[in-house]
Amino acid sequence: MKKSLVAVGVIVALGVAWTGSAWYTGKQLEGRMAEMIARANAELNKASPEAGLTLGYQDYHRGLFHSTMQLVIKPNAGVTSALLKPDQSIVFNETIDHGPFPFAQLKKFNLLPSMASVHTTLVNNPTTKPLFDIAKGQSFIDAQTRIGYSGDTSSDISLLPLNYENGEQKVAFSGGEFRADVDGQGDKIAVSGEAQSGLVNTVNEYGQHVQMTFNGIKTEGNSARSEFIERIGSQKAAIEKLAIAIEGQQMAVFEGFNIHAKSELQEDKKHLSGQIDYTLDSLKVQNKDIGSGKLTLKVGNLDGAAVHAFSQKYQAESQKLLADPALMQDPEAYQQRIVELFVANLPLLLKGDPVITVAPLSWKNAQGESSFNLSLLLKDPAQAAGEATTPEEQLNRVVKSLDSKLVIPMAMATELMTQIAQLEGYQPAEAAKLADQQIKGLAAMGQMFRVTTMENNNVVSSLQYSNGQVTLNGQKMPLSDLLGMFGMPGIGQPEIAPAPELETPVVPVIPQQ
Numbered sequence: 001m002k003k004s005l006v007a008v009g010v011i012v013a014l015g016v017a018w019t020g021s022a023w024y025t026g027k028q029l030e031g032r033m034a035e036m037i038a039r040a041n042a043e044l045n046k047a048s049p050e051a052g053l054t055l056g057y058q059d060y061h062r063g064l065f066h067s068t069m070q071l072v073i074k075p076n077a078g079v080t081s082a083l084l085k086p087d088q089s090i091v092f093n094e095t096i097d098h099g100p101f102p103f104a105q106l107k108k109f110n111l112l113p114s115m116a117s118v119h120t121t122l123v124n125n126p127t128t129k130p131l132f133d134i135a136k137g138q139s140f141i142d143a144q145t146r147i148g149y150s151g152d153t154s155s156d157i158s159l160l161p162l163n164y165e166n167g168e169q170k171v172a173f174s175g176g177e178f179r180a181d182v183d184g185q186g187d188k189i190a191v192s193g194e195a196q197s198g199l200v201n202t203v204n205e206y207g208q209h210v211q212m213t214f215n216g217i218k219t220e221g222n223s224a225r226s227e228f229i230e231r232i233g234s235q236k237a238a239i240e241k242l243a244i245a246i247e248g249q250q251m252a253v254f255e256g257f258n259i260h261a262k263s264e265l266q267e268d269k270k271h272l273s274g275q276i277d278y279t280l281d282s283l284k285v286q287n288k289d290i291g292s293g294k295l296t297l298k299v300g301n302l303d304g305a306a307v308h309a310f311s312q313k314y315q316a317e318s319q320k321l322l323a324d325p326a327l328m329q330d331p332e333a334y335q336q337r338i339v340e341l342f343v344a345n346l347p348l349l350l351k352g353d354p355v356i357t358v359a360p361l362s363w364k365n366a367q368g369e370s371s372f373n374l375s376l377l378l379k380d381p382a383q384a385a386g387e388a389t390t391p392e393e394q395l396n397r398v399v400k401s402l403d404s405k406l407v408i409p410m411a412m413a414t415e416l417m418t419q420i421a422q423l424e425g426y427q428p429a430e431a432a433k434l435a436d437q438q439i440k441g442l443a444a445m446g447q448m449f450r451v452t453t454m455e456n457n458n459v460v461s462s463l464q465y466s467n468g469q470v471t472l473n474g475q476k477m478p479l480s481d482l483l484g485m486f487g488m489p490g491i492g493q494p495e496i497a498p499a500p501e502l503e504t505p506v507v508p509v510i511p512q513q
Contacts, residue, residue: 030062032151033069039186046315051083052076052322057094067096070123076322084127091123092141118145134164134171151184159195168209170201176217189231190222208246216240226265228272228304229311234262249286256281256292266300271352272307273300288419291365296358303352310348317341350398353379365419368412374404392468392479402465410457413439449485450475 040055054076060069074089084090097117121139124132131140138160145155157180162173178193195217204210216239223233242254256279263274278295318341321327327334358374377400388394414435421431443459446452452461453473464471470482 030060030067033057033060036151043186053083065098067098069094069096071120088127089125090127091125093121093123095119115149116147118147119143120145134162135160136163148184153180153182155180157193168201168203170199172197172199174198178219185225187225188222189224189233192220194218204246209248211245211248212243214239214242226272226304228265228308229263232263232265232272234260236260250284251286253282253284254280255283265304270304271300272302272304273298274302275299285419286423288423289365290419291363291416293361293363295361298355298357298359300355300357301352302349302354306348306351310345313345313348314341317345347381350378351380351382353377353400363416365412365415367415368409370406370408370412372404372406375402377401390480391483395465395479396468399465402463404463406452406459406461408459410439410443410459413459451485 037055037057044051044053044055052075053073056072056074058070058072061067071092071094072089073084073091075084075086095118097119098115120141120143122128122131122141124137124139132138140160140162141157142160143155143157145153147153157178159173159176159178161175162171164171174196176193176195178191181190182188197213197215199211199213201209201211217237218239219235219237221233221235223231223235226232236259238256238258239254240256242257243250244252258279259276261274261276263272265271266273275296275298277297278293280293282292283290318338321334321337321341327337356374356376356378358372360371360373362369362371364370378398379400381397384397388397414432417435417438418428418432421434422428426434443452443454446459446461447454450473452459454460460473462471462473465479468479470477470479472482
């Protein structure tokens, strides 16, 4: 009997403790809500200022074990957002289970104490109604977020499958699963997820039936806040297959497309470096195998303080552009002003004498692989003395050295042009003949103007530059001679050596339909 009373007493005590803890954590969460929203808006403004969006909350109702509220995304006052019009908004319903052991968390057998567990769904309003229509009246987004006492969050985000048909229009989507983890200070973020497949059928402006399908989209990445730029880290994205068809005829198929971008602090903790890799395993156009390609682009030795100054100025000026209603009504003028803004502040990025490397840019088919490699060492023009009055002096102010090389196998180029000629309607034999003539003619022109040479049946071009001296395909010359070869205004034309003799003189042939 005593044991039974003790057990009952323990259960009652635990129930009282649970109730008190749930009430306390619910109240604590309410007190921190404004801080969390402000932090989210700061992140949104830094990551995508051109979006012109702000996050808010409304209708907060706190209960003993559960609370409810709504998160609202809407355009900034006075800004016509590219995503939302002034009268539009996106609203999410938030159901909050209070800690220390939220019920939603217990259902997943997660016994770690936490402040709350939040269930998020999309609200059906005039802005989101089209999405609800193709999701058969359900919320397309369903997310469950665990909020720790330190403020860290872990979100499991589900995108529901879609299957919608309306006349000649069709949308199908397998759904997707994504995960996002953010630490309490918002300094570290990790995102990963995948979606298996999707299909869109529609009719274009010419009345043609267009179908786009994809398979195997994946993403994975992490980032951390930096004192110089907003974030550094690594991000990967991949798609197994993307196909486009018009009127039932396959137009293009991309397979094995991958992007990997990363940025980091260098050893001195004052400079930044970054790298982005693109790879495409296969491209087919109208069932013709066009080949595969890759690009690796690296940027190093960026002065961190200068990058930060560039970022601050660029964001401040771009915000002013977004606040101009007339400019927001003219997308072309807005894009022009953005480009001008970037160019005007570009000298800031040269402060650390950055290095740009392309190693390589290449394209490969059954007959070989063409490649282009580049190493460009830049320098801070602000360190130069006096005023630049000649092209040599102007280039010398920003370029320390350049080294580049282009290699194109004749067989590879001929195969590529043969495929292109067939796409234009030529029969295989005729296409091969025209491609052979065209590539030989272009190679001859390159030699005639000393832009390229022939090495082992490869078209080759190399260019080096340093201290006003140019070396083109092994021949040294002043920069003025190089500019003169391309007819630059005000530059004298150098004497051009005669073209090398060819076994069979040819001229370029441009295939015509």
